[in-house]
Amino acid sequence: xxxxxxxxxKRTPLAADIIGGAASVLKGLxxxxxxxxxxxxxxxxxxxxxxxxxxxxxxxxxxxxLITDRETGNLRCTACMSCAKVCPDKxxxxxxxxxxxxxxxxxxxxxxxxxxxxxxxxxxxxxxALTMTPDYEQAVDDPRKLVRDIEVLRTRGLEYEDVLRVQTxxxxxxGPAQTDAGEPTQ
Amino acid sequence: xxxxxxxxxxELLINMGPQHPSTHGVLRVLLRLxxxxxxxxxxxxxxxxxxxxxxxxxxxxxxxxxxxDRFDYLSAINNEFAFVRAVEKLxxxxxxxxxxxxxxxxxxxxxxxxxxxxxxxxxxxxxxxTVYLHCFRDRERLIDLFEDATGQRLxxxxxxxxxxxxxxxxxxxxxxxxxxxxFPARLQEYDxxxxxxxxxxxxxxxxxxxxxxxxxxxxxxxxxxxxxxVDHDLRKIxxxxxxxxxxxxxxxxxxxxxxARHLVRCDEMVQSLRILKQAxxxxxxxxxxVKVPRVIKPEPGAVYERIEGPRGEVGCYLISDGSxxxxxxxxxxxxxxxxxPLPQLMRGGYVADTVVAIASLDIMLGDxxx
Amino acid sequence: MLLRDTFNAIRxxxxxxFTGWGxxxxxxxxxxxxxxxxxxxxxxIAVMMVAALVLVxxxxxxxxxxxxxxxxxxxxxxxxxxxxxxxVKLLVKEDIVPQGADKVLHTVGPALFFTVSLMAWLVxxxxxxxxxxxxxxxxxxxxxxxxxxxxxxxxxxxxxWGSNNKWSLIGAVRAGAQMLSYEIPMLLAxxxxxxxxxxxxLGDIVGxxxxxxxxxxxxxxPWMWLPALLFIIAMFAEIARQPFDLPEAESELVxxxxxxxxxMKFALFFLAEYANILLISIVVTVxxxxxxxxxxxxxxxxxxxxLWLFAKAGLLVFFVLWVRWTLPRMRPDQMMSLSWKLLVPAxxxxxxxxTVAVMLGA
Numbered sequence: 074x075x076x077x078x079x080x081x082x083k084r085t086p087l088a089a090d091i092i093g094g095a096a097s098v099l100k101g102l103x104x105x106x107x108x109x110x111x112x113x114x115x116x117x118x119x120x121x122x123x124x125x126x127x128x129x130x131x132x133x134x135x136x137x138x139l140i141t142d143r144e145t146g147n148l149r150c151t152a153c154m155s156c157a158k159v160c161p162d163k164x165x166x167x168x169x170x171x172x173x174x175x176x177x178x179x180x181x182x183x184x185x186x187x188x189x190x191x192x193x194x195x196x197x198x199x200x201x202a203l204t205m206t207p208d209y210e211q212a213v214d215d216p217r218k219l220v221r222d223i224e225v226l227r228t229r230g231l232e233y234e235d236v237l238r239v240q241t242x243x244x245x246x247x248g249p250a251q252t253d254a255g256e257p258t259q
Numbered sequence: 260x261x262x263x264x265x266x267x268x269x270e271l272l273i274n275m276g277p278q279h280p281s282t283h284g285v286l287r288v289l290l291r292l293x294x295x296x297x298x299x300x301x302x303x304x305x306x307x308x309x310x311x312x313x314x315x316x317x318x319x320x321x322x323x324x325x326x327x328d329r330f331d332y333l334s335a336i337n338n339e340f341a342f343v344r345a346v347e348k349l350x351x352x353x354x355x356x357x358x359x360x361x362x363x364x365x366x367x368x369x370x371x372x373x374x375x376x377x378x379x380x381x382x383x384x385x386x387x388x389t390v391y392l393h394c395f396r397d398r399e400r401l402i403d404l405f406e407d408a409t410g411q412r413l414x415x416x417x418x419x420x421x422x423x424x425x426x427x428x429x430x431x432x433x434x435x436x437x438x439x440x441x442f443p444a445r446l447q448e449y450d451x452x453x454x455x456x457x458x459x460x461x462x463x464x465x466x467x468x469x470x471x472x473x474x475x476x477x478x479x480x481x482x483x484x485x486x487x488x489v490d491h492d493l494r495k496i497x498x499x500x501x502x503x504x505x506x507x508x509x510x511x512x513x514x515x516x517x518x519a520r521h522l523v524r525c526d527e528m529v530q531s532l533r534i535l536k537q538a539x540x541x542x543x544x545x546x547x548x549v550k551v552p553r554v555i556k557p558e559p560g561a562v563y564e565r566i567e568g569p570r571g572e573v574g575c576y577l578i579s580d581g582s583x584x585x586x587x588x589x590x591x592x593x594x595x596x597x598x599x600p601l602p603q604l605m606r607g608g609y610v611a612d613t614v615v616a617i618a619s620l621d622i623m624l625g626d627x628x629x
Numbered sequence: 630m631l632l633r634d635t636f637n638a639i640r641x642x643x644x645x646x647f648t649g650w651g652x653x654x655x656x657x658x659x660x661x662x663x664x665x666x667x668x669x670x671x672x673x674i675a676v677m678m679v680a681a682l683v684l685v686x687x688x689x690x691x692x693x694x695x696x697x698x699x700x701x702x703x704x705x706x707x708x709x710x711x712x713x714x715x716x717v718k719l720l721v722k723e724d725i726v727p728q729g730a731d732k733v734l735h736t737v738g739p740a741l742f743f744t745v746s747l748m749a750w751l752v753x754x755x756x757x758x759x760x761x762x763x764x765x766x767x768x769x770x771x772x773x774x775x776x777x778x779x780x781x782x783x784x785x786x787x788x789x790w791g792s793n794n795k796w797s798l799i800g801a802v803r804a805g806a807q808m809l810s811y812e813i814p815m816l817l818a819x820x821x822x823x824x825x826x827x828x829x830x831l832g833d834i835v836g837x838x839x840x841x842x843x844x845x846x847x848x849x850x851p852w853m854w855l856p857a858l859l860f861i862i863a864m865f866a867e868i869a870r871q872p873f874d875l876p877e878a879e880s881e882l883v884x885x886x887x888x889x890x891x892x893m894k895f896a897l898f899f900l901a902e903y904a905n906i907l908l909i910s911i912v913v914t915v916x917x918x919x920x921x922x923x924x925x926x927x928x929x930x931x932x933x934x935x936l937w938l939f940a941k942a943g944l945l946v947f948f949v950l951w952v953r954w955t956l957p958r959m960r961p962d963q964m965m966s967l968s969w970k971l972l973v974p975a976x977x978x979x980x981x982x983x984t985v986a987v988m989l990g991a
Contacts, residue, residue: 091971094457098956104452105389105695105955114396115699132425134410161322191325191416192424205410273795295799295961386871386958392696452955458872459957610799611875611960 133207134190137183137221138230140202148227149202152178156194156203162187165194178223185211186219206233270298275613277306283380283617284624288601290613297613300605302598307628315588320346320555321420323588327575328414330590331626333376336362336369337568339418341575344499345564346420349557349579357545358422359501364435364538365408365417366566367531371442372401373569374524374531377621381521382453384618385462390453397445400438404431420555422548432539439532439539446528454525463518467604467616471515478596481571482527483620486520488513493567500566505537517619524621527569556583563591570594570621592626632756632933640665662764666751669761673750680907681900684946685712688903691950719899722892727793730889734791739890739897742784746901746908749777753911754832756921756934770831771819774912775812778867781905782808785876785886788898792889800885803961804869804876810968811866811873817976818860821983822847822916831912835920846919852986855979857917859972864913866964868905870949872956873964910945914938918945 118127129135142149152169153176164187168180195204206229213219271292277285285306291299311330315323327342328335340362347354354362375394382390402412407428409417417424453459469479471487484491492509494502510526512519557579565574571593578587597620604616640661647657686701686709693700701708726735751762752770760766765773782805789801823829825847826837838846847853866873876885887898914920918941921934959967 090457097451097455097457097460100451101453101456101955102951104448105951108389108393108697109691109694111697113694113699114399114697115693117699117702130407130428132410133406159322161318161325189325189414190411192410193322193325271795273799295803382957386874387956388692389696389954392698396697453957456957458959461963462957462960609960609962611958 129207129209131207133209134192134205136185136206136208136211136229137226138204138206138233139181139223139226140204140230141227141234148177148223148230149200150178150181150198151176151200151202152181153199155197155199159193159197160188161191161193162189164188181223181226183221183226184219185221186216204230204233208233280383283622284627286598286617286622286624286627288605288613288617290605290610292610295609295611297605297608297610300602300613302601304598304624304627307624309629311629312588312590315585317584319583320557320585323585324419325414325416327590328416329625330592330629331568331570331573331594331623332414333623334369334373334569335414336365336418337566337573339415340366340500341564341566341568341573342577343418343420344566345562345575345577346555346557348562348564349560349577350420350551350555352421352549352551354422354549355546356501356543358547358549360538360542361423361427361547362418363501363505364535364542365405367534367538368401368404368435370531370569371528372398374528375401377524377569377618378449378453380621381618384614385459387453387456387459390449393445393449393452397442400441404434404438407431407434419548421551426547432542435535435539439536442532443529446525450525454521460518462611462615463516463521463619464514465516465518466608466612467517467619468515469600469603471513473600473603474515477599479571479600480593480596481568482520482523483571483597485509485511485523486513487515493565493572497565502534504541505534507533517615520619520621554583556581565591568593570623570626571597590626590629592623592629594620594622594624594626598622598627632935633758636756636759665763666761669751670747673747673761677747677750677904678900681903682712682716684903684906685715685899687946688950688953691947692954695951695954716896716900719892719896722895724892724894725889727889730793731791734787735889736894738784738788738791738886739894739901741787742781743897743901745777745780745784746904749774749908750904752831753908754835754915754920755938757836758832759935760832766830766832769829771823771829771834774831775816775819779808779812788890789886792886794889797886797888800876800888804886806961807866807869807873807875807964810965811863811972814859814968814972814976815863815867817973817980818856818863819916821853821856821979824980824983824987825850825853831915831920835915835922838919839922843919843924846922847917848919850986852982853917855975855982857913859976859979860913860916862972863968864909865949865952866968868902868909868949870906871953872959874953874958875961875964906946906949907942910942910949911938913945914941 116127139148139150141147152167154167154169157163157165157167164184166180166182166184167178169176170179171177190205192205208229211219271294273290273292275288275290277287287303287306289301289303290297309329311326314326318326324339324342327338330338375398379391379394379398382388382394405415406412408431409415409424469487471489474484474487475489479487480491488511490509490511493499494507495509507530508526510523510530512522559579559581561576561578563574563576565572567573572591573593574591576587576589576591577585580586601616601620604620605613608616643661643664644657647660648654652660689711690700690708701711704711704714726732752760752766752773754760754766762773785804785808786801789797789799789804792798822834826834828834828837843849848857865871869876887895890898915938921938923932923934923937
């Protein structure tokens with residue numbers, strides 16, 4: 074590991090300075106030359122997508138999804154408003170319908186343009202209904218399209234059905250639950 | 260402005276505007292030049308002000324943690340560290356050993372990433388563009404580590420009140436060890452490419468000096484202070500978290516110029532690797548989080564918690580009035596105090612030295628403007 | 630030899646044509662000379678354009694490879710059409726003249742820069758006797774080259790002053806100081822070569838390096854090492870490349886003298902800058918590396934000399950690009966003190982050494 078002593082260029086005699094300077098320049102040139110011949114680190118996204126999996130691990134905080142319960146075929150969400158209340162940016166808007174056990178969301182909007190991807194809403198949900206998927210390709214050409222509605226969220230949930238939701242602890246009163254963040258993708 | 264007559268030159272008032280390739284964010288510096296010599300410099304800040312401190316009074320304690328990332332966004336973990344420790348102090352919560360180790364590992368990885376970013380900007384500002392890309396190639400490895408552990412690449416929201424968001428992935432420690440093996444050769448390369456280069460040394464040695472007394476008087480901290488001969492590192496002085504269990508040195512140089520600051524940061528990266536090695540070797544098993552109520556209402560009181568970030572002392576002053584939101588959240592940004600002596604650093608130097616001065620302070624406008 | 634013979638054959642044929650039409654001999658000679666100039670200028674512009682295109686692409690690729698990345702890959706196979714598309718983009722861009730800018734200077738600056746670069750190509754010897762401006766080269770080749778490269782300073786100052794931008798002005802003034810300072814070591818190094826070749830003509834300088842083998846090139850003669858080193862350092866300063874790229878110091882002055890330019894005017898600056906790199910590499914090749922002489926000696930009469938010229942110049946171009954992406958930038962005062970305090974005395978020393986060597990009959 075390099076250990077530095079301060080170079081004394083002000084008090085160096087001229088000849089030593091010239092030779093030392095030239096040597097340092099040559100050393101730098103050598104570094105760039107060997108980097109020239111080393112493998113390149115550019116990822117040819119998205120053209121080599123078939124060969125390389127560009128999806129991050131489950132647990133990556135990408136775009137949102139509402140999870141559909143496998144048995145009933147309905148969304149797990151009961152419109153309890155926990156996520157909307159906990160969101161620091163107030164970007165979740167829910168309209169509920171039905172009462173008691175039949176309560177479900179009629180409208181569910183998340184404005185991804187406001188969202189700061191902090192994961193608090195996912196943690197707050199007591200029913201594991203909301204999650205964030207490894208989908209990071211969210212670019213749109215119109216800011217209004219950044220508001221995800223319930224259908225978009227449901228479709229994405231079905232697409233990412235096998236994503237494990239990482240549960241965090243220290244927030245709910247009923248103790249920590251540790252889950253692995255998922256298998257490596259590479 | 261003086262009147263011109265034959266033989267006398269005018270002063271030039273020039274604006275190194277908020278949009279500039281080298282001001283590290285949106286900093287505006289008004290320069291008064293006599294030819295190429297800087298007579299006076301007047302920094303102007305506030306272009307990135309987002310009233311984060313006011314937002315802190317409107318959010319609950321847990322809701323504010325993601326906002327702390329956004330202060331110094333290149334060293335997000337350290338910001339969270341300060342805030343989370345402050346709240347835990349208010350609550351009287353002690354986190355587990357494993358959590359402390361994980362926090363230290365993340366903080367040191369973040370320190371290396373932040374210093375690599377400093378190398379990038381220093382190289383760019385002096386003209387060595389290649390250093391930028393080499394550093395980003397290495398920083399990418401660190402960012403990938405963060406992505407797998409925390410779920411995000413830059414603004415993590417990983418440290419929580421009472422613990423961390425999730426336990427480390429099962430291959431994390433092995434990858435950190437790979438990085439520790441891979442990185443020293445890269446540091447040697449950066450040494451050869453930039454630090455020991457004669458042209459670079461000519462740009463940095465003796466430039467942007469500030470005396471030790473001035474540095475202390477202005478409240479500078481971090482590498483800027485340690486380059487003035489003051490052995491002041493909060494990891495050793497306070498010994499917060501589990502830092503006292505690790506053996507590492509604090510690099511101190513005493514020439515007070517830009518080169519000394521540069522060398523301090525180079526050596527700090529080496530020492531961070533040392534801490535990482537010891538931390539990954541000694542990482543204890545166990546729980547990472549402790550039970551913390553869902554709605555946090557600390558006892559009324561005030562606390563000031565400070566930690567050593569890559570840029571200096573990061574401080575968080577919290578006043579609680581017993582409710583679920585802070586009464587006052589005050590952030591002590593290291594870059595703000597490091598920026599104060601900028602006129603002294605620039606005065607008497609050349610225009611080309613202004614960028615070196617700003618780059619060597621390693622300021623972060625998100626921190627300064629909050 | 631092929632190029633030379635073809636060139637001479639065409640000249641003679643044209644002269645014969647004019648004489649056959651009844652023109653007096655000297656008029657025929659003059660008319661042929663003018664025709665050669667016109668055709669030559671068109672060829673030179675073509676070479677400049679192609680050189681700039683190729684060089685910009687090479688620079689981006691070399692930069693990429695040095696930086697562990699791939700460089701342009703999308704536009705055309707491995708990005709070969711990148712520069713062409715960039716040129717098209719620059720042509721269709723809006724031409725913005727800043728408010729308060731001196732319109733005449735703003736327009737003439739890039740045009741002059743380009744013209745001056747073009748003028749310097751007229752004395753480049755492509756092959757034995759194949760020179761566009763033969764009359765100029767035979768008498769004052771090196772002097773013409775130095776004079777013309779001095780005029781780039783005026784063009785840059787025009788560009789900087791005419792932009793109504795203080796940063797551009799600083800860049801232009803720095804450029805002026807830099808180019809003037811480094812003219813002197815360059816001239817002293819060139820004088821050494823001229824002394825050894827006993828002629829100001831570039832064609833004769835190459836001819837003086839003709840010997841039995843590779844070793845008769847100037848670079849292999851020990852008393853030429855110091856002039857070669859001086860010239861290469863001064864070369865970086867004259868083409869304003871790192872470590873001397875203060876005029877366009879990107880991180881300090883955003884763009885220096887060409888900050889306020891867009892569209893065609895910027896294209897002129899841009900292309901002429903890259904053509905300059907090739908030009909000065911060719912000049913170094915001519916002075917020190919034997920120009921169009923083949924390293925295999927006189928046995929090689931198959932490969933035209935012009936290809937050897939480009940091959941050697943190409944190596945030097947790679948060296949220029951390599952250095953650009955490695956070294957940081959020097960500060961103006963350091964650059965000036967390097968020139969005046971180190972290189973100029975070294976130049977005089979080189980001149981003295983060469984004089985002694987020449988007198989001793991080398």
